[in-house]
Amino acid sequence: MxxxxxxxxxxxxxxxxxxxxxxxxxxxxxxxxxxxxxxxxxxxxxxxxxxxxxxxxxxxxxxxxxxxxxxxxxxxxxxxxxxxxxxxxxxxxxxxxxxxxxxxxxxxxxxxxxxxxxxxxxxxxxxxxxxxxxxxxxxxxxxxxxxxxxxxxxxxxxxxxxxxxxxxxxxxxxxxxxxxxxxxxxxxxxxxxxxxxxxxxxxxxxxxxxxxxxxxxxxxxxxxLPKKAPKKRKPTRHGIVYLARRIDGAWLLEQRPDSGLLGGMLGWPGSDWGDDPSEAAPIRAEWKTLNEEARHTFTHFHLRLTVKTALVPLDREPSTGMFIEADDFDRSNLPTVMRKAYDLVAKGKT
Incomplete structure (x- = not known):
């Protein structure tokens, strides 16, 4: 017994x-x-x-x-x-x-x-x-x-x-x-x-x-055991991130809204995440698109980010975000998905 x-x-x-x-x-x-x-x-x-x-x-x-x-x-x-x-x-x-x-x-x-x-x-x-x-x-x-x-x-x-x-x-x-x-x-x-x-x-x-x-x-x-109900297939969303660097080395970053995913975090300016993201460049520049996407998986969906880069002059002002001086920029302050985009740029994958 x-x-x-x-x-x-x-x-x-x-x-x-x-x-x-x-x-x-x-x-x-x-x-x-x-x-x-x-x-x-x-x-x-x-x-x-x-x-x-x-x-x-x-x-x-x-x-x-x-x-x-x-x-x-x-x-x-x-x-x-x-x-x-x-x-x-x-x-x-x-x-x-x-x-x-x-x-x-x-x-x-x-x-x-x-x-x-x-x-x-x-x-x-x-x-x-x-x-x-x-x-x-x-x-x-x-x-x-x-x-x-x-x-x-x-x-x-x-x-x-x-x-x-x-x-x-x-x-x-x-x-x-x-x-x-x-x-x-x-x-x-x-x-x-x-x-x-x-x-x-x-x-x-x-x-x-x-x-x-x-x-x-x-x-x-x-x-x-334990038994689990079949998992629903995660959808894939798409977006665009813009990594602009000033000629003095400063990076253009923005603080995301408090609500939503990555709320309150520093990140690269970009589009909304969905099926067909629209262009949302934060500053006038000649943007180049990397050949490789930044990919990340959240709890409920996969995310694929097109990464665009540009070098901009000192006197050009962004429509959103702020430039962070090179000495003040710390990759570790970024959430993981934003680090992935940065790492692609840092490795020169164009």
């Missing part, structure tokens, strides 16, 4: 195998009374949305070294934060990061609220992030469900309902298992189990502390 899964077996495993994370208080330190910093927990959760742990670590360390407290971040210049974020993608997160920091600094005296419902009122904090912060930072028995937890629950209960329709079912399974004792460590333990043992491919079932409780292991279905 299959054993019922319980938190104690998983927590014993976590105490021995917890992953080391720059934002995490290890279980032995937590037992010794070390309290997680809610600011670091919140920061990590925002960064980890749709981004891997490996990609986030260096960004997290750079952010927390530069802005070690939520008040420091609240007082930062928008442009500095957006530049530091460049490369992480999903730039609405960076805008909400600043908004949230300022609300916490101004309305909560620099201290994050410790309950799920109040956390939900903060900019950029949805149900998952509110549950994660209240659980991990404040040891509240909230149900934390990310992709790793969904996979663990689907296998543990041999649930074959395809995602995303299975989300409410899997959340109920997770809620039933969430303990009142050490809920923060438990939440991290389930995520670690999914990331290191109950992996998408070739799960290491022989090492799993819940193996004897796992219906999918018993039925031989672990490798095929």
């Amino acid at each position: 299959r054993e019922r899964a319980d938190s104690s077996a998983l927590l014993e495993w976590y105490d021995r195998h917890a992953r080391a994370m720059p934002w995490r208080v290890p279980p032995h330190d937590r037992k010794a009374g070390v309290v997680p910093d809610p600011y670091r927990v919140w920061m990590s959760e925002i960064m980890l949305q749709q981004t891997t742990v490996a990609a986030v670590k260096s960004f997290f360390e750079a952010f927390t070294q530069r802005w070690p407290t939520v008040t420091d971040l609240a007082n930062a210049e928008d442009a500095d934060v957006m530049a530091e974020w460049a490369g992480l993608g999903y730039y609405a997160r960076a805008r909400n990061l600043l908004k949230c920091a300022r609300v916490v600094a101004n309305d909560y005296d620099g201290k994050f609220p410790d309950d799920h419902d109040t956390l939900l009122t903060l900019p950029g904090v949805g149900p998952y992030t509110a549950a994660a912060v209240s659980s991990i930072a404040f040891d509240r028995p909230e149900t934390v469900v990310d992709g790793n937890v969904e996979r663990v629950m689907a296998r543990l209960y041999d649930e074959h309902t395809p995602l995303p329709n299975a989300k409410p079912i899997l959340t109920e399974y997770a809620r039933d298992l969430t303990p009142d004792e050490r809920p923060g460590d438990y939440a991290q333990a389930v995520m670690d189990l999914g990331a290191t043992i109950c992996t998408p491919r070739n799960p290491a079932c022989g090492l799993c502390p819940w193996r004897k409780s796992c219906a999918a292991w018993e039925n031989g279905t672990a490798a095929e």
Whole structure:
């Protein structure tokens, strides 16, 4: 007869195998009374949305070294934060990061609220992030469900309902298992189990502390779970970007509107993105078109950008954007898709 899964077996495993994370208080330190910093927990959760742990670590360390407290971040210049974020993608997160920091600094005296419902009122904090912060930072028995937890629950209960329709079912399974004792460590333990043992491919079932409780292991279905509905084919959009350089080396850049993709980021002037982009040159010049496109994939579509270049005289004024002196231009301040366009030009692919 299959054993019922319980938190104690998983927590014993976590105490021995917890992953080391720059934002995490290890279980032995937590037992010794070390309290997680809610600011670091919140920061990590925002960064980890749709981004891997490996990609986030260096960004997290750079952010927390530069802005070690939520008040420091609240007082930062928008442009500095957006530049530091460049490369992480999903730039609405960076805008909400600043908004949230300022609300916490101004309305909560620099201290994050410790309950799920109040956390939900903060900019950029949805149900998952509110549950994660209240659980991990404040040891509240909230149900934390990310992709790793969904996979663990689907296998543990041999649930074959395809995602995303299975989300409410899997959340109920997770809620039933969430303990009142050490809920923060438990939440991290389930995520670690999914990331290191109950992996998408070739799960290491022989090492799993819940193996004897796992219906999918018993039925031989672990490798095929969780089921997923067929993905819709991503459309392809097209656009044009204009890389104008003044004869003194300055580059013509513009700050994108706060709303929409890449909101608030520096970028090259260009057209809208669609099926048939229209010419939108930002300055009068003899434009040359590169033979190679800048290509990038966002969550919901592929983007192909025609790259045009021009050298312009000192006295010519643009209709949009501003010239950034060569010494002040930093490629790393650009979002990834804009870097790709720059790299094509820098490599002389004409």
